[in-house]
Amino acid sequence: MRSISFLFAFFALLTFDIRAGDTLFLRTIEIPGRVRNIDFDGRNLLVRCENECYLYRNGKTEKLDIPLSGRYSWFAESYQNPNSILYHTDYIFSDKRTPRTLVENILPGFYTQNITSVSIENALFVSYRGVLLEYITSSDISFSHIGQSIRHVYNNDSIQIVSSYSGIYMSRLEDFSDRKLTGTSYANGELSEIDGQLYLCQDGLYILKGDTALVQTGFGTNNSAFRKLIKWNNETIALFNNHVCYYDLSFFTEGRILADGDEFNDVELFDTDLLCSTSSGLVLRIQADGNTDTIKLRGAIHDLLIKEDEIITSSDSGIYRINRDFEPALVSSHMHALQTVAYGSNLFISTLNGLYLLRDGTYHTLIPNVEFNKRALSIYNNYLYAGSVDGLYTIQLTHFDAKILPTLTPYIIAVDPSPFPWLWLFGLGLVIAILTGLLVNFMNQRSKNIQDTTAPASVFSKEMVIQAIRQHDDITSVKALSEILDLSVVQLNRKLKPYGETPLTLMQKVKKEIANEMQANGASMEQISERTGYSKRYVREHFFN
Numbered sequence: 001m002r003s004i005s006f007l008f009a010f011f012a013l014l015t016f017d018i019r020a021g022d023t024l025f026l027r028t029i030e031i032p033g034r035v036r037n038i039d040f041d042g043r044n045l046l047v048r049c050e051n052e053c054y055l056y057r058n059g060k061t062e063k064l065d066i067p068l069s070g071r072y073s074w075f076a077e078s079y080q081n082p083n084s085i086l087y088h089t090d091y092i093f094s095d096k097r098t099p100r101t102l103v104e105n106i107l108p109g110f111y112t113q114n115i116t117s118v119s120i121e122n123a124l125f126v127s128y129r130g131v132l133l134e135y136i137t138s139s140d141i142s143f144s145h146i147g148q149s150i151r152h153v154y155n156n157d158s159i160q161i162v163s164s165y166s167g168i169y170m171s172r173l174e175d176f177s178d179r180k181l182t183g184t185s186y187a188n189g190e191l192s193e194i195d196g197q198l199y200l201c202q203d204g205l206y207i208l209k210g211d212t213a214l215v216q217t218g219f220g221t222n223n224s225a226f227r228k229l230i231k232w233n234n235e236t237i238a239l240f241n242n243h244v245c246y247y248d249l250s251f252f253t254e255g256r257i258l259a260d261g262d263e264f265n266d267v268e269l270f271d272t273d274l275l276c277s278t279s280s281g282l283v284l285r286i287q288a289d290g291n292t293d294t295i296k297l298r299g300a301i302h303d304l305l306i307k308e309d310e311i312i313t314s315s316d317s318g319i320y321r322i323n324r325d326f327e328p329a330l331v332s333s334h335m336h337a338l339q340t341v342a343y344g345s346n347l348f349i350s351t352l353n354g355l356y357l358l359r360d361g362t363y364h365t366l367i368p369n370v371e372f373n374k375r376a377l378s379i380y381n382n383y384l385y386a387g388s389v390d391g392l393y394t395i396q397l398t399h400f401d402a403k404i405l406p407t408l409t410p411y412i413i414a415v416d417p418s419p420f421p422w423l424w425l426f427g428l429g430l431v432i433a434i435l436t437g438l439l440v441n442f443m444n445q446r447s448k449n450i451q452d453t454t455a456p457a458s459v460f461s462k463e464m465v466i467q468a469i470r471q472h473d474d475i476t477s478v479k480a481l482s483e484i485l486d487l488s489v490v491q492l493n494r495k496l497k498p499y500g501e502t503p504l505t506l507m508q509k510v511k512k513e514i515a516n517e518m519q520a521n522g523a524s525m526e527q528i529s530e531r532t533g534y535s536k537r538y539v540r541e542h543f544f545n
Contacts, residue, residue: 023106023124024141024393026134026407027368031061034130037092040118041075041085045125047132048073053086056132092116098126106135122407136407140396145169149477150387151373154191154198155380161198161208162392163187165538168200168213183213185537190375192229194236194249201226201239203541205252217252221245227375228267232274233288239267244276259284265374268304270311277301283313285326295328302374303339314340314349316493319358334363336493339377341384343397348384350377352478352489355386355393357408364408367393371479371489389477462499462506465492469510476533478503508542515543 033049070088189201200206203225206213224240238247246255263279279300299316311322314337350372376387
């Protein structure tokens with residue numbers, strides 16, 4: 001059922017129509033059985049399966065102990081108790097069928113005549129091919145640039161520029177246009193504004209003139225790609241993949257190197273200091289007088305957020321706060337965070353497996369089972385922009401607390417350690433006892449399974465992942481790779497960590513090997529592009545340079 005849920009989530013997102021962007025897939029609800037139809041009496045959601053009926057309320061499923069007949073079950077118009085509220089049929093009445101126009105654009109597949117649906121406030125429940133799907137219906141959430149991997153969103157008072165692997169799109173507020181810029185076909189860095197001029201950090205550096213991106217220079221030192229430009233002490237600073245340096249935009253030349261020897265992910269200003277983060281877990285502080293100091297955290301640090309008097313880091317090991325004395329404190333190790341933005345006292349967090357809200361120590365699932373990109377999360381004029389591998393989510397924050405927050409799924413994360421050590425020790429002992437029991441049960445079950453089958457159980461290995469990448473041409477994202485392996489993105493990251501690999505770097509290595517093998521055998525650029533699933537330009541610039 002887990003793999004089915006992931007497939008429904010993936011395909012539901014791909015089928016959104018931009019004009020119907022107010023209906024977004026939320027999740028596949030786990031029901032113990034194959035769902036045949038649903039119905040609603042104003043208070044309860046009825047779920048009929050093959051041999052059972054359930055009431056679904058507030059995320060909980062209650063089995064009804066009543067006799068069943070026929071294939072479908074419905075609420076009677078009047079009832080006194082659970083034993084008399086239902087009637088059963090062998091067919092679906094025409095007025096109970098969901099019209100094609102209501103769900104066709106959001107289904108993870110083709111429309112069929114036996115779909116039933118129920119709207120409860122801003123939630124839409126749909127029974128479809130044996131599963132129960134839940135959607136959010138809200139004019140405050142939209143989904144655009146469908147099927148494109150969004151790398152960055154830039155906003156000012158007159159334009160919006162959305163950068164993706166498929167192109168750069170500019171929308172001018174006066175004519176609500178959405179024109180594709182000429183001069184470059186993709187972007188994978190930020191769009192930076194320096195002294196009123198817009199610069200696109202692709203692998204090289206482009207300057208924007210009207211609707212055209214004009215290339216100014218290629219890769220930096222040691223073939224390192226541009227990622228970001230900022231101003232510091234009235235001078236321009238350039239972030240490259242493997243160094244940070246002063247940069248002269250008059251002549252497009254590099255100046256004195258400020259930091260190198262690592263893979264750099266972000267650079268930000270903290271008062272008069274320059275901060276850099278790296279994939280080895282370093283936060284480097286460069287002061288205006290030239291003095292430097294570092295903090296070593298666990299896991300790659302993808303993003304730095306300056307929030308009032310503190311620095312918030314998003315990393316593979318969780319979220320940290322760093323105070324003005326440059327002292328770190330762990331906020332939560334709950335998730336592998338790609339990027340964090342602040343909205344009042346709240347934090348929005350993007351990951352490889354969803355978009356979350358951290359509010360008063362409680363995490364809320366905003367958009368589940370979606371792979372988001374680095375550098376693609378921002379807030380402007382009360383809108384949250386979140387770029388994913390499948391498109392751009394835009395969320396209106398004006399009525400967020402009143403309209404969207406009540407629809408989210410919360411779960412409590414302990415941020416601070418308990419002030420009562422004995423309670424903590426008792427809890428730890430209880431957890432150890434439970435885990436010991438589960439381990440014993442697992443070992444007994446495993447032993448039984450080994451005795452009952454002649455086929456060896458599959459064991460995860462790096463070679464298994466490589467084989468999957470080589471066998472499936474359409475794998476171009478970590479999410480797609482994890483689905484092929486029937487794992488979550490988080491699980492895949494953890495399983496590859498002992499090998500010193502991440503899913504993305506391993507996928508790129510294998511694709512590059514495939515490209516070089518095909519080139520050695522005389523394959524054309526078109527054939528290599530089709531086989532690896534990337535554009536010809538991407539193959540040329542990333543695999544053969």
